[in-house]
Each structure stands twice: as structure tokens, then as C-alpha cells.
Amino acid sequence: MKIIPLFQKLLQYKSITPNDAGIYDFIDEYLGDSWQCIKLDIEDVTNRFYYKKFNDNDVHLCFAGHVDVVPTGEGWSVDPFTADVIDGIITARGAQDMKSGVASFLYACKNATNFNGTLSILLTSDEEGEAINGTVKVLELLKEKNFLPTSAIVAEPTCENIFGDAIKVGRRGSINGYFELQGKQGHAAYPEKAINPVHKISPILPQIAGYNLDNGDEFFSPSQFVVTDIRSGMEVTNVTPNKLNMMFNVRNSTKTNQETIKKFIASKFEGLEYSLKLTQGSYPFVTDSNTDVVKNMQKSIQEVCNIETKLSTAGGTSDARFFGQFKIDTVEFGVKNDTIHAIDERVEIKDVEKLSEVFENIISKW
Numbered sequence: 001m002k003i004i005p006l007f008q009k010l011l012q013y014k015s016i017t018p019n020d021a022g023i024y025d026f027i028d029e030y031l032g033d034s035w036q037c038i039k040l041d042i043e044d045v046t047n048r049f050y051y052k053k054f055n056d057n058d059v060h061l062c063f064a065g066h067v068d069v070v071p072t073g074e075g076w077s078v079d080p081f082t083a084d085v086i087d088g089i090i091t092a093r094g095a096q097d098m099k100s101g102v103a104s105f106l107y108a109c110k111n112a113t114n115f116n117g118t119l120s121i122l123l124t125s126d127e128e129g130e131a132i133n134g135t136v137k138v139l140e141l142l143k144e145k146n147f148l149p150t151s152a153i154v155a156e157p158t159c160e161n162i163f164g165d166a167i168k169v170g171r172r173g174s175i176n177g178y179f180e181l182q183g184k185q186g187h188a189a190y191p192e193k194a195i196n197p198v199h200k201i202s203p204i205l206p207q208i209a210g211y212n213l214d215n216g217d218e219f220f221s222p223s224q225f226v227v228t229d230i231r232s233g234m235e236v237t238n239v240t241p242n243k244l245n246m247m248f249n250v251r252n253s254t255k256t257n258q259e260t261i262k263k264f265i266a267s268k269f270e271g272l273e274y275s276l277k278l279t280q281g282s283y284p285f286v287t288d289s290n291t292d293v294v295k296n297m298q299k300s301i302q303e304v305c306n307i308e309t310k311l312s313t314a315g316g317t318s319d320a321r322f323f324g325q326f327k328i329d330t331v332e333f334g335v336k337n338d339t340i341h342a343i344d345e346r347v348e349i350k351d352v353e354k355l356s357e358v359f360e361n362i363i364s365k366w
Contacts, residue, residue: 007104024123031050047137051118055117063120067124081093094345150329154318156320169219181200183196213261226251294311296365297358
């Protein structure tokens with residue numbers, strides 16, 4: 001099966017999170033008996049880890065991705081699960097995010113005739129959802145088996161303007177904040193008898209909203225304090241509120257952590273009564289640009305696309321964060337990222353063909 005028919009076949013499975021819709025049965029058949037498979041299903045999440053040992057060397061390159069997609073929404077110009085090629089473009093849910101990447105590394109791995117170690121493929125149906133029973137659980141199991149990859153390529157869409165122009169060598173972390181400022185409820189006509197938390201936060205808000213907690217570095221943009229919600233009061237005009245609640249998010253670099261944020265809040269709200277809860281959805285990581293997986297990816301893109309690719313850490317979270325958590329050298333590379341999760345998500349077939357070429361090329365470099 002050629003790469004584009006393979007891609008179309010994957011797109012036709014209505015694998016909306018966390019349902020794999022039977023896609024693994026097809027992948028089992030596609031890869032064949034020469035690939036071993038570890039199945040790990042937790043609640044309604046299905047995970048598969050396929051691997052093939054070419055020899056006993058310690059090198060272990062893992063291609064990773066997710067088979068689940070977000071719901072389609074309404075207003076598509078085509079059926080989002082038909083995956084027809086029209087004028088060199090496929091419009092379908094998951095075209096960019098990320099069945100193009102999955103198809104490309106499946107094709108490259110199946111057709112690999114030699115590798116200096118072990119090739120593997122990690123797939124989950126739980127990336128677009130809560131992501132608690134997916135990739136991270138497989139990696140925990142592999143650690144128990146002493147079988148963690150030495151390098152990983154996550155085939156998320158990474159390119160910005162043209163195919164090959166960007167790879168991701170890390171990701172920012174994500175810290176969520178839940179802040180409550182205590183006041184004292186009272187009558188609006190007697191403000192001196194109350195403590196109005198809206199008035200208390202008003203002079204402070206310009207000092208925190210949009211504030212950069214660090215200056216960033218060559219890989220990361222500054223960690224900015226982003227206020228996402230403020231609410232207070234009883235929706236009446238004659239009662240001042242008893243408390244104010246604020247939520248915020250910090251996409252943090254390696255220079256900022258929860259302790260940084262706690263100290264920042266304490267300095268701004270000194271003398272006021274408040275409570276603060278922080279949760280961390282993901283932790284920042286960056287892969288050294290001198291590692292084999294980064295250098296080989298840059299070389300492969302150069303050879304296939306004749307383009308110098310930049311190293312980036314921009315964007316939200318992805319399952320690459322879990323590989324970083326296990327100290328695995330990880331890069332992300334895939335097609336353009338300009339219609340993911342959108343109505344009429346689409347990709348050019350020439351980019352998918354090139355992506356499979358890049359993956360075939362990088363396999364040959366070890």
C-alpha cells in the first residue's frame with residue numbers, strides 16, 4: 001500500500017477521542033507478524049506499542065503519535081471522514097492532527113529493511129482528551145520492562161509557513177492558578193464598613209496581568225502571567241462582594257516554576273487575605289540540539305526538502321512532554337499546523353509524501 005492510500009484509510013476511521021474505532025486492527029494487519037505488539041488498555045483508552053528488533057544494539061528509536069481526533073463540528077465543505085483527494089489536497093478530520101504523521105511513520109517503519117537497533121511505534125487514543133491513560137502509561141510500563149526508547153520522534157504538525165521550516169525540540173510547561181481574595185461583604189452605601197476585594201485588586205491587576213515572570217532564552221519565550229477569568233459579586237448594585245476569584249495560566253519555561261509564582265503573588269498581595277492553588281498540567285523540557293535525534297532530523301529535512309529548519313518550543317502541550325519527563329531525547333516533526341481542530345482541516349498530499357520520505361531518511365541515519 002502506498003503512503004496516500006494508507007493515509008486515506010486511517011482518516012476514514014471515526015476515531016473521536018477516546019474511541020479508536022477499530023483502527024488498531026487495521027494497523028496490526030498492515031505491520032504484519034514481523035512486529036511485536038504490547039497492548040495496554042485502561043478504562044476507555046486503548047494504547048499500542050509496536051516494536052521490531054533489528055539487532056541487539058542499545059539504540060532504540062520510537063515514533064509516537066495518537067490515533068484519536070477531536071469532534072468534527074458543523075459546516076464542513078466535504079464529509080470529514082471520506083478523505084478524497086481534491087486538487088492535491090485531502091480535507092478530513094485528523095488530516096494535520098495527526099494521522100498524516102501516523103501514516104508517514106507507519107509507512108517508513110514498515111518499509112525499513114535495516115536499522116542499527118530497535119524501531120518502535122507508540123500509539124494512543126487519549127491525546128486529545130485528558131491524556132492520563134495514554135502515552136504516559138505506556139512509558140511507565142516500558143520503564144518497568146527496562147525498554148524505554150533512547151530517542152523519540154513525535155509526528156505532531158510543526159511546520160509554520162512551508163513544509164520543513166520548523167521542528168520542535170521542547171515544550172513549555174503549563175501551570176494553572178486558582179486565586180481567591182477575601183473581602184468583607186457590605187452595603188454599597190457604606191463602603192467604609194466593608195472590604196471590597198474588587199477595589200483591593202484594582203491597583204494590583206495592572207502589575208500582574210501580562211507580566212513576564214522571566215526573560216525567556218534561546219529556546220523559550222518569556223513565561224507570562226495570563227489572567228483567564230475574574231469574577232466577584234452577586235450581580236446586584238447595592239452589595240459589595242465578600243470575595244473575588246481569579247484564574248490564570250502560565251506557560252512556563254525552565255526558568256519559572258510553581259515556587260516562582262507563589263513568591264510573585266505573595267509580593268503583590270502582601271497584607272491581604274488570600275488563598276492560592278496551583279496545578280501543573282505539564283512540565284517544560286528541551287532536547288539538546290547536539291543529540292543524534294535533533295541532528296539527524298535536521299539533516300534529513302535538509303536532504304529531502306532542501307531547507308534549513310528552525311528549532312522551536314512554541315505551541316501548547318503534546319505527548320512529547322511525557323517523553324521529556326522520562327529523559328528521552330525527543331523532537332517533534334510533522335506537516336503544517338494551520339488548520340488543526342478547524343472546520344475543513346486539510347493537508348497537501350505532497351507534504352505527506354515528503355514527511356514519509358523524511359522519516360525513511362532519518363531511519364537510515366542510525
